[in-house]
Amino acid sequence: MSKTTAKDVEMKDEESKTQEAPSTPKPVPLTPAEEIKANITLIERAVSTLEPRFTNRVLRGLTHSRRKVNEEILREVINDIYKDSPTGKSILGGLSGHVSESSTMEIDFTSTRSGQKPSTSAEPLPETEIYLRLLILYYIIDSVSNLPRKRSGNPENTKLSGDSEALHARAVAFGHATVERIRSLNRRSLDPISAKVWFALGRVYEIKGNLPDLRLLLLDAQRTASLRHDIETLATLINLILRSYLLTSSYDAASTFLSKAAYPDSSLISSTTPHGATTNGTLVTSTTQLLSNSTSSPTQLARYLYYVGRIRAIELSYTAAHNHLLQAVRRAPKAEQAPGFWQEVHKWLVVVELLMGDIPERGTFRHPVLRKALEGYFEIVKAVRTGSLSQFQNTLSTYSKAFNADKTYTFILRLRQNVIKTGIRRLSLAYSRISLREICVKLHLDSEEDAEYIVGKAIRDGVIEGRIVHERGWLECGSQSKGAYGVEVTDSFNRRVGFCMQLHNESVKAMRYPLNAHRKELAAAEGAREREKELAKEIQEGDIGDDSDLGDF
Amino acid sequence: MVTSQLQSLYQQLQKAFSVQPCQLNTCKNLLAQLKVGLVEAGLLVPQKEHNLDDLTISRDILEMGAIWSVRSKDVPSFDRYFSQLQTFYKDYSNVLPPSPQEFPIRGLNLIRLLTQNRIADFHITLEALPAEIIYTNPFLKHPVNLEQWLMEGSYSKVWAARNETPAEEYKYFVDSLMGTIRSEIASCEEAAYNSLPIKDACTLLFFSTRSELVTFAQQRGWEIDIMGEQVRFATKGEEKLEIPKRKLIASSLIYAKELEQIV
Incomplete structure (x- = not known):
């Protein structure tokens, strides 16, 4: 629980860090209040130019501004912007703890609108209001999650102390009021912000570990969002719903939900992946950068891929799970910026790779962020690689607690058969003929009879080639070379080429062109054509080149 | 009311x-x-x-x-x-x-999924239960063990466990499970042996009488050599390797098309 919480926070951190760089290298750092105001100007510009890019930029800096914000700053900004208008008061109410009813707010809003129609420019936009509400919500969340940790240092802060209990209740009430407000406003330009609000509300519930209580509301909102093509919110909501299902281990429900609810821009997900491409090489960064321009945010996509990967793994469709998890790694922020998520995904990736019969790359376990978290998994990999059942069982009992906490224990249990298979394969490679008794001893199997069945199954499943000679009680190992090699190579070549093509096509699609830029180019082209014409004319007339070119001779 | x-x-x-x-x-x-x-x-x-x-x-x-x-x-x-x-x-x-009946019934459900070979559903159901109960509760442990043995191929353990059912009702499912196991073993034997002595084939397939084996062998199309006391399995010839022409052509065309777009 604590780990996943860290993950959420870290993922957001990254967004701010990478994107903040270009927007803040100003000589004089702005005061937080000024910064928020600058952000609000950006949001207003986004609304007036119908360009959601500006809003997105503000939201990317959310974690950044969130850290600096405190009650005074918020109060100052709100007073500055709203002066004495009722909307401002209702927002401030959230800050001081008196959340007014959403219905009254609605009336407030409509009255101000109809009353001051001519001077609407004076009244701040509703987007601004929701943005401020979002900041307040985060401020309350931060104060809640900071309180108990300081006191007890207990990572599992599901039990909150008295103060934070009250704060939490305030956050819940304020969050619901904000969501209600968004619903009553119903403006498309609000969509990106509303996604963040939902995410924050999810966090509020998560702090107390009762996200499942929110599920009904989430499902409701998800329906609305998908009807309105509100991609950002839809992505956030789908993730929250999946998360709530996974928390209660309702995998069947999650799976049904997946089959019914389509994730926005699903074309990106079904992409084929090259097998064994470097997971932390340049490819990853380019993909993430590329996708930051795509419709729904890459972090939400990474999260979604991770959840789907887990669900597929439980359903035993390991190839699908592997694809999704690999994509999740690629789409996730860099390891140093999102260590929690990175570790979590890699744990699953390692297990799924093992279940598929592959051995994960050793480099994964040397990665500074992963080394410690994947310790137990590394031991398991070693056991699987050598095919030693006793080592496997030992590791399993040593790390059982960690595996249980990661919810991977049952998956690792499923690995037992893989350990046996690897063991048999190693034996079949090393010996041309080996007695069943020997196999039994070497693999620590319980009886010779079992060994015979197991070897038989291995032959049928194509793990090894060979024949059992029952009368003499031995296994004759056949040659390992397989004729089907060529087809496999073509297939994987196909997959890789497909991936590269897709990457190329996506990057082309993701390019942005400034408005009217092509005019200039056209003009330039026109000029060039003009010059060419002249040149042609001159050549035709025969008075160009000859003299000047031969002049030096 | x-x-x-x-x-x-x-x-x-x-x-x-x-x-x-x-x-x-x-x-x-x-x-x-x-x-x-x-x-x-x-x-x-x-x-x-x-x-x-x-x-x-x-x-x-x-x-x-x-x-x-x-x-x-x-x-x-x-x-x-x-x-x-x-x-x-x-x-x-x-x-x-x-x-008190919850876990026996849950266990029955698990074993039902096993007999119907719905392994994915089996795991989904299992995953929804808390881990510590699964490995301590006898009613759940039984199907969980069965699944593990089935997957790794320790069929004799499955056979032995058929008398160790935690409740009377499990027997019905376990019996139907045996049919599944037998066909599993049979398919393994077809791949792993050239021939088997009739006596050993009986023990491997858990048949008590020879006539049972003979009928089973007829169903699967095995050859029985009465004189040599042997069961012979039809050896499959090496599968002919064919070049997937259509597939290759199709993918080459796609490459050409994509390259065209890039250049």
């Missing part, structure tokens, strides 16, 4: 259910009446707040129904009862006192 009529029916069912041997037909009639009664009382699929006693009684009735279905070898009916019980086990778990 549970009416007095329902109450008396419930008591009759309890009596008929606990008698040894179980009166299957009486139970069937009573269950049908009780279900109608439950629907009328809104308790079959409870949605609102209900009296705790009422909920417990309806859960009891459904549990008896589930076990009755297994006893009368009616798997679809078991499926229905089980999904109706889900509401009680999941949504009312923090209100109702835990039922």
Whole structure:
């Protein structure tokens, strides 16, 4: 629980860090209040130019501004912007703890609108209001999650102390009021912000570990969002719903939900992946950068891929799970910026790779962020690689607690058969003929009879080639070379080429062109054509080149 | 509310259910009446707040129904009862006192999934249960072990475990599981052996008499050499390797098209 919480926070951190760089290298750092105001100007510009890019930029800096914000700053900004208008008061109410009813707010809003129609420019936009509400919500969340940790240092802060209990209740009430407000406003330009609000509300519930209580509301909102093509919110909501299902281990429900609810821009997900491409090489960064321009945010996509990967793994469709998890790694922020998520995904990736019969790359376990978290998994990999059942069982009992906490224990249990298979394969490679008794001893199997069945199954499943000679009680190992090699190579070549093509096509699609830029180019082209014409004319007339070119001779 | 009529029916069912041997037909009639009664009382699929006693009684009735279905070898009916019980086990778990029958029935469900070879569903169901219960509760441990043995191929352990069932009802499913195992073993043998002595084939396939083996061999198309006391498996010729022309052409065309777009 604590780990996943860290993950959420870290993922957001990254967004701010990478994107903040270009927007803040100003000589004089702005005061937080000024910064928020600058952000609000950006949001207003986004609304007036119908360009959601500006809003997105503000939201990317959310974690950044969130850290600096405190009650005074918020109060100052709100007073500055709203002066004495009722909307401002209702927002401030959230800050001081008196959340007014959403219905009254609605009336407030409509009255101000109809009353001051001519001077609407004076009244701040509703987007601004929701943005401020979002900041307040985060401020309350931060104060809640900071309180108990300081006191007890207990990572599992599901039990909150008295103060934070009250704060939490305030956050819940304020969050619901904000969501209600968004619903009553119903403006498309609000969509990106509303996604963040939902995410924050999810966090509020998560702090107390009762996200499942929110599920009904989430499902409701998800329906609305998908009807309105509100991609950002839809992505956030789908993730929250999946998360709530996974928390209660309702995998069947999650799976049904997946089959019914389509994730926005699903074309990106079904992409084929090259097998064994470097997971932390340049490819990853380019993909993430590329996708930051795509419709729904890459972090939400990474999260979604991770959840789907887990669900597929439980359903035993390991190839699908592997694809999704690999994509999740690629789409996730860099390891140093999102260590929690990175570790979590890699744990699953390692297990799924093992279940598929592959051995994960050793480099994964040397990665500074992963080394410690994947310790137990590394031991398991070693056991699987050598095919030693006793080592496997030992590791399993040593790390059982960690595996249980990661919810991977049952998956690792499923690995037992893989350990046996690897063991048999190693034996079949090393010996041309080996007695069943020997196999039994070497693999620590319980009886010779079992060994015979197991070897038989291995032959049928194509793990090894060979024949059992029952009368003499031995296994004759056949040659390992397989004729089907060529087809496999073509297939994987196909997959890789497909991936590269897709990457190329996506990057082309993701390019942005400034408005009217092509005019200039056209003009330039026109000029060039003009010059060419002249040149042609001159050549035709025969008075160009000859003299000047031969002049030096 | 549970009416007095329902109450008396419930008591009759309890009596008929606990008698040894179980009166299957009486139970069937009573269950049908009780279900109608439950629907009328809104308790079959409870949605609102209900009296705790009422909920417990309806859960009891459904549990008896589930076990009755297994006893009368009616798997679809078991499926229905089980999904109706889900509401009680999941949504009312923090209100109702835990039922002693819950884990036996859950275990029965798991083993049913195994016999139907629905391994993915088996794992999904298992994953929803807390880990510490799975490995300590005898009713759940049994199907979990069976699955593990089946997957790794320790068929003799599965065979041996058929007499160690934690409850009488498991036997029905375990018996049908044996049929699945036999065909599994048979397919393994086809791949792993050229020939087998008849006697050994009997032991490997858990047949007690030779005639059983002979009929089984005929079904699978095995050759039986009476003189040499051997079972011969048809050896499959090496599969001919074909170049997937169409596929290659199609992918080359796609490459060409994509390259065209880039250049």
